[in-house]
Amino acid sequence: MPQITAVTVEDVRFPTSLTADGSDAMNKDGDYSAAYVVLHTDGVDAAGAPLAGHGLTFTIGRGNDLVTAAARQQAARLVGRDVDEMAADMGAVYRFLGSDSQLRWLGPEKGVVHLSLAAVMNAAWDLAARAADLPLWRLLADMSPEQLVDVADLRYLSDALTRDEALDILRAKEGTKADRVAELTRTGYPAYTTSAGWLGYDDAKLRRLCQEAVDAGYGYVKLKVGADLGDDIRRCAIAREVIGRDRKLMIDANQVWDVGQAIEWVGELARFEPLWIEEPTSPDDILGHAEVRRAVAPIGVATGEHCHNRVMFKQLFQAGAIDFCQLDTGRLASVNEIVAVLLLAAKFGVPVCPHAGGVGLCEMVQHVSVLDYVAVSGDLTDRVTEYVDHLHEHFTDPCVVRDTGTGSAYALPDSPGYSTRMRPESVARYRFPDGEFWANAGDAAAVPPPGPRQATGGSIVPADR
Amino acid sequence: MPQITAVTVEDVRFPTSLTADGSDAMNKDGDYSAAYVVLHTDGVDAAGAPLAGHGLTFTIGRGNDLVTAAARQQAARLVGRDVDEMAADMGAVYRFLGSDSQLRWLGPEKGVVHLSLAAVMNAAWDLAARAADLPLWRLLADMSPEQLVDVADLRYLSDALTRDEALDILRAKEGTKADRVAELTRTGYPAYTTSAGWLGYDDAKLRRLCQEAVDAGYGYVKLKVGADLGDDIRRCAIAREVIGRDRKLMIDANQVWDVGQAIEWVGELARFEPLWIEEPTSPDDILGHAEVRRAVAPIGVATGEHCHNRVMFKQLFQAGAIDFCQLDTGRLASVNEIVAVLLLAAKFGVPVCPHAGGVGLCEMVQHVSVLDYVAVSGDLTDRVTEYVDHLHEHFTDPCVVRDTGTGSAYALPDSPGYSTRMRPESVARYRFPDGEFWANAGDAAAVPPPGPRQATGGSIVPADR
8 A cells, every 4th residue: 555655865885995894806995885775655664663665785986876876767667656566576576677678778687777776676675575564584485486486587597497497496495494494593594704804904903803703603704815825825824823724714806817817826725725716707707717616626616796697697507617606685686686596506506605795785695595595495505694794883773693602693684674774874974975974084085096086977077186 | 298188978869769760679669879978188180170089888768877977987087198198008098997996896897887988998099099190990900919919908818818819810910901901992891781670660661671771782681580470480581582592681689588489489580591690698698699509500699789898708709609799889898898809709710790780889880890800800701790871960970881892881981080979969959858859859759668757866756757
């Protein structure tokens, strides 16, 4: 009965570049940002508060205005829609928003218009879950196999996964879902941390953070590599010394290498026995990842945070290119595309270890990982979900990661929705460029390297140096 | 000595949806559009006119504002740069503009920020050629192998093409370039037409346009297919009846099929002996194209207009997925990425038949095809470049296609630059949304299907039905 009455899309940027949080060999100075969509309705939720859906995609600063502008165009098409009708057929909502062939030309299914579609559909899913007064993972886990397959975008996948195969995968797990929900309620979903290993941190900070990760119960620690081999060897040695041989070490190159260079460099770091090398080369290079994987085994290959859609994941699986699927909840176009990738991963037997860390991503991936275990893969082997301990204070229902005795883990979210409602005071303070923080930041923050600062408006743009 | 003093980026849209020009099974109602970049300088050209660089990328309507906004941010970084210094190292200009890691996150190297980079770098190349008082193909063809390889973006390609291999390819053609320039000056570069076969045309118009293509000397005609098999069979029969068996027929599905469906559908059309099936499935599906190609041989597989970067083309070649490389001058990030793809194509022996037809694309591809023949492949076998006879009147130096006795062909461009300077009166009339045409068009034109019209500004967007 409630209808969507208006949409708000905000460009929210946090000045993470000031502290080198998030720094890696490709991305040296990201300002973690969200294109933040709110679908307002004329209804109320179970608690009597105004009913709204909140969604976002993650970027690292400049260009967040482009995603925001695209999301505004897409979300406007939902104004006037009935919330219950939408919730009853979310596959149709997804297809409706993706059906604009003029916007499709700008991808298709990639780049700004796909990131923005993710933000809008994430908001629609949050709305559907809040309308049902359920956390999103529960809304999805309670669906029948037919309902969940109807949600999934299976276009272009039938050579690898038919609808019937998808149904078979879900039906095989149908009867035991409640057991796995009970298990995760006790144990949480296994987490690992990247907080220790950003490239911009010095050795003393790296050592201290690795020790803190051990003390917090993490069985996994991830380091950024790829800028300088000598540095990488020294940093991996420090990490191994602190975490010992029983805990897992992962390394992440953030796409800086060509294929041959990746194979050589990882060979030099093999002595530290990393569990995986993440993003060894261009995220588009499916065949390249397959070649790296053959060469560096038994070190695994992981990628996905820049894998732009289900067709790319299909091929990564078909080519035997990856050992770990790191899908991203802001880059894939929401649950509709994510469920398709979870099904593909289950069919090909590849564990899903979602990418997170960026603002709001940890809040979302917990729902996806729980859904995967409860309803799709039914397996925790080699599964671990990324966690970075920053920026959670900006959300009204932040994720909770704690040591459950068997290691650090995400506690099952129990608030209604997708956990991505931002605090109004955070939005007001960090809205770009007019929020209180940015209005007072001056040129010290957010100066683009290298070269002059980029102008964002006006048709004639004079030099502004 | 001249410096870039300002940049202008315009959102120019032509109402092609009103006549079904450009209609196909995926894109039913495109308004052919350009994100049009002008780099203004304080210098003058050889004719004494103000020196400026003009470049564009092509879209089909909504979203052109997003590309325009992105191009504005990127192009602003060139203000204050010295034109001669830029022209002396265009590889450095390309890397400079691509080095913004925050914008890179939105791709990388795909979607809106890559389309906009193409527009800006196309303008930079036009500027370099005008500063040299040469047509762009000549500027490039006159380069030494070392200079041309320095222009090419070879990142992520070394497993398929090393710098030394690239140099060898160019050196092998170095001594005979002048002969091929002389040949093309006589014959032009072979062209084919898509004007006849848009899906929105009725049978009578299709028949008439096929006859006109024959009369104009075209040896090739291309039809859009993929919406309805019965329609496709009838339309192919009409085309074959008119063009006979000696001329080539191509078919283009614009990505509407899954892999298995493509194989079945093309099997039904095999009786019409098409030269190629173009875009049978998702442009991201490298392995899918390879499977289609194996199944439909001897019908060739062609794709490229949505192939977003050189890494994807590398894999299409490595996987043996295509018979024809249809690179796009608005989607690849200008000459820098195009030269890399020409070199890869030459190494793998795949003919390059560039995509064109959209506004300004024919103007650009003629330079690319001539460069390919003169300096890279040295081969015209199976090469033919797309041509559509519309929207050329908006350019000051439109391409010229004529029957040279051996079939229709692009005449060698002889004006300085990249042939993409638009007439000021066209920009003024078709600038969106405030140009004379759009300001007076009302809602009859440019209404997005399906659903309410999309709003483009403002934070709160009410329903506007």
